[in-house]
Amino acid sequence: MTSNATLLHRSLNAVWHPCTQMKHYADTGDASLPLIPIARGSGAWLYDFDGNRYLDAISSWWVNLFGHANPRINAALRAQMDALEHVILAGFTHEPVVELSERLSKLTGGALGHCFFASDGASATEIALKMSFHSWRNRGFDKKSEFLCLEGGYHGETVGALSVTDVPLFKEAYAPLVRASATVASPAARRDGESPVDAARRAAGSLERHLEAHHEAIAALIVEPLIQCANGMAMYDPEYLRCARELCDRYEVHLICDEIAVGCGRTGTFFAHEQAKIRPDFLCLSKGISGGYLPLSIVMTTERVFEAFYDDAITRGFLHSHSYTGNALACRAALATLDIFESDNIIENNRALAAHLARCIAPLAAHPGVANPRQRGMIAAFDVLTDDPGFSRKFYREALKREILLRPMGTTVYFMPPYIITPDECEFLALRAADALEAALLQN
């Protein structure tokens, strides 16, 4: 029979785990990290082989929306599997990919009517960048070959996506491989006493100055609407998106909204950009769109961009592909996910759930060692006042001991639970997180 110990040992021998110094799994001291074999999942819970359980309060890296082994998504996948698991999307099409494209387009009010498919977030970024550049070139704007991104922005870790990612930890080792992109001020960076709207307008001012000077060479501005998740859940006012839209129009620069993390209801609306009452030229989706079941990403764009490629010449087409483009099972999981949004009134019900989560973590937010409590929709975060460089790992270990899965980014602790978390589980999460915080701070 499989036990935690045997599977752990085999995993360390054969599996190279992501975003990790592998030696930390073997260490026993301050740097040590537990590696936990998971046997099964149900709802918001993960279970190991030895009978322990963990509340998945980060939705397994921001992907899971409706719980593990969700019966409705399972049933949809079983039915799809018996009909068609996958087919080449060049020269062929199928029902799930057509229906998903139609439904997503409808969710943008028809503004983004063309869907291009890939398998992960970083690939969606690559596609949006390539499409933007190529569409300008097809329209005769040969000089537009640069991209603009925000300080602290994150858009994935492939070589192209790293060029618009501003997270030194992920980027520095590969700097010689990565094309430089200009960064402009993050609207999330506030000065003392500054309101969120003022911070947004100040950042928009620096965007304006940059575009004024360089717009002829810039194809697109890429942003994460409302929350720079990988930048410690840095939140900003929708005003920035309104200004950015207006400036991108004025200076003929595409606006790419990377909603890989903030889409699918995370911020309180289905798409985060809706809160600014704007539409981007490109919208990138992934993570939650398949309910956290299968790798799927989508780049949605406008009629205008699509038309720039529509021609007799093959070289004016978008000659980009991935083997699993438009995978039928992944699209079916996404359709089942959209069904749950509709039938269970998720966007509306999440308002009450988010308010309940806020009440549960209010005592934590008032802790003297905690600063900048913040929340938008189903993402809540706070910063811990500590200079302990090992805080994040200590907190992670202490949280696991208390049956909760939370992975602070540096000194930022955040909650990003699946939408099926119950009110009682929210309370459990907040109480255990408070205990874990005390325990982690005591170890400094």
Ligand SMILES: *Cc1c(COP(=O)(O)O)cnc(C)c1O
């Ligand atoms: C996670 C993420 C990505 C990258 O997606 P992967 O599937 O991990 O490649 C890109 N952009 C944002 C905003 C993300 O949060």
